[in-house]
Amino acid sequence: MSETTTELPVVVIGAGPVGLAAAAHLGERGLDFLVLEAGPHAGTATREWSHVRLFSTWGEVVDPAAEKLLAPTGWVKPDPATYPTGGDWAALYLQPLADALGDRVRFGARVTGVSRAGRDRIVDADRDTQPFTVHVETGEGREERLFARAVVDASGTWSTPGPAGAGGLIALGEKAAADRITYRVPDLNDPAVRARYAGKHTAVIGSGASAFTALAYLADLAKTDEGQGTHATWILRRGISGSTFGGGEADQLPARGALGLAAKAAVDGGYADAVTGFRIDAFERDGDGRLALVGEDGRRLDAVDEVIVLTGFRPDLAFLDELRLGLDERLQAPLALAPLIDPNQHSCGTVYPHGQAELSHPEKDFYLVGMKSYGRAPTFLAMTGYEQVRSIAAHLAGDREAAERVELTLPETGVCGGAGLFDQPETTEQEQSGGCCAAPATLTIGTPATVSSGGC
Structure with a gap:
């Protein structure tokens, strides 16, 4: 890239858990960034399932760089051994994090297209030296064109749920019903x-x-x-x-x-x-x-x-149509990542922690991260996304050693995806002593669920 291009910000699409973590890591590296969120708040999608409790504890859903950024603001981290709801996660962590990032997080900014400046997907000439152009629509219907040195798409998959039809298309009569x-x-x-x-x-x-x-x-x-x-x-x-x-x-x-x-x-x-x-x-x-x-x-x-x-869910790739993406034909995940997350072979705990190398595309310095990076695979954990953006930020800062280093150990697990029960009481001290691998108690439907606190 030219010197002028490298002075441009990294554009992050989505102010959810992984998008805001990406911003925190980029800021920690001294890189300029801009987060574009289509909704009115941080964690807009997360708030839509605010009633559902996560199956991961607070200790597993707070990004380390984000926690470091929040510390001087007086933010108090919730008990790491307890389980937040989606609403808790958004209100007690994501919104304070967005506030701490300040005006570099823009709400009501929907990304409608990403391309290379003056280059559609056909053109080879000087492609990698051109900045990205990001087309944005605001809540007032105004259109903007922004320029970026790199783009990190953390827009998730919440807006594109899978249909009922077994063939991947909507069933006959599904739309009418x-x-x-x-x-x-x-x-x-x-x-x-x-x-x-x-x-x-x-x-x-x-x-x-x-x-x-x-x-x-x-x-x-x-x-x-x-x-x-x-x-x-x-x-x-x-x-x-x-x-x-x-x-x-x-x-x-x-x-x-x-x-x-x-x-x-x-x-x-x-x-x-x-x-x-x-x-x-x-x-x-x-x-x-x-x-x-x-x-x-x-x-x-x-x-x-x-x-x-x-x-399940699937990625919305329509606004990325002018970029050269290398996606697995089955999972719609990056080619190097797909074998690691194939749900026919892997659960969360058997997914090797990965970073920019596995997330790279033929389009240099463009990345899908978070849920969207997994395409149609259901095995995503927040801590995996945090490791993804740590590695990408290190790479964009020129720290190759840190980008390639693995800084995450995942628990060995069963089947992943989804969230936990809402009506879980606080765990007792005895239950907490069970540790990472303690088995949950058998649940009786209709009464509060009791589980050990975990710790993985």
């Missing part, structure tokens, strides 16, 4: 949302921790007076095996292991029926407006009142 379908874990603490599911028959589609959480919530509702008659049908594309319910008592993130036990308890307790090997082809309304689910094999399930689709 939007009034009875949600793609998020419902907040049953909200009276209006609670009334939507109370006493109703709900289909839950998906096999990850988010599906476990939804099943646990619905089972808990069924135990209440207002929720009598609440029932779930759990739709799985595959059969039930030893790994269906995750790591369970072998999971070194105990709150995550507890989720699988909660889902199993919902089925064993009769609050949910599991339908296996069912791949959805269509939704059809009956005379009452309820939805019948039709499988690819012609099977047809009894009509349900509501559907919760939790089939």
Whole structure:
């Protein structure tokens, strides 16, 4: 790059956990940066699941460089052994971090395109010496063009959930049934949302921790007076095996292991029926407006009142179309990273910590980080994202040794993805003494969940 280009800021897309951590590491390295966030607050997406508790503790979701930046502001770190909700994470950590970063975090700034100055994706000539151009729309409808020496896309995948259709496309009738379908874990603490599911028959589609959480919530509702008659049908594309319910008592993130036990308890307790090997082809309304689910094999399930689709997320790559990205054809993750995170082979604990080398693309100094770097793989942990941006910041600062150094040890784990149960009480001193690898207690749906504090 030219001397003029290297004086430009690094543009970070997204003011979520990993985007703000990237800013903290860039600032620690003395590099200029600008964070662009489409929403009105730090952690806009995180706030949309504010009712859900993480399965990682505070000690695992605070970035070290961010903590160092926050210390002089009087910020007090929450108890490292406790589990935050999404709302806690946003309000008690992400927003204070954005405030500490000051006016270098811009809200209401939606990135609509990234390219090289004067170069579409076809042009080779002097490509790597040109700055990036970042097109931005503000809340007032104003358009801007910004220039950057590097771009770090930490915009996540929250806005692009997977559809119900088994082939990766929306099922027939899915769009028309939007009034009875949600793609998020419902907040049953909200009276209006609670009334939507109370006493109703709900289909839950998906096999990850988010599906476990939804099943646990619905089972808990069924135990209440207002929720009598609440029932779930759990739709799985595959059969039930030893790994269906995750790591369970072998999971070194105990709150995550507890989720699988909660889902199993919902089925064993009769609050949910599991339908296996069912791949959805269509939704059809009956005379009452309820939805019948039709499988690819012609099977047809009894009509349900509501559907919760939790089939994972996928990256939005449309605004990056003029960049030269090297992505795995299956996972849509960077080519060097994809073999390390393939969910057919890996869980969180078997993903080798990685940095700029594995995240690089043919487009020099452009990086996908955080959830978006994993493409369609569900095995992402926040601490993995923090290690990613530490390495990238070191690389952009010219510190090759630090960029290549591994500074993260992950716990050995079961199945990853999703979040924990909301109604978890504070752990007792005895439970905390169980340490990293203590097994979570078996959960009874309808009563508060108790887990060991972990420590990994």
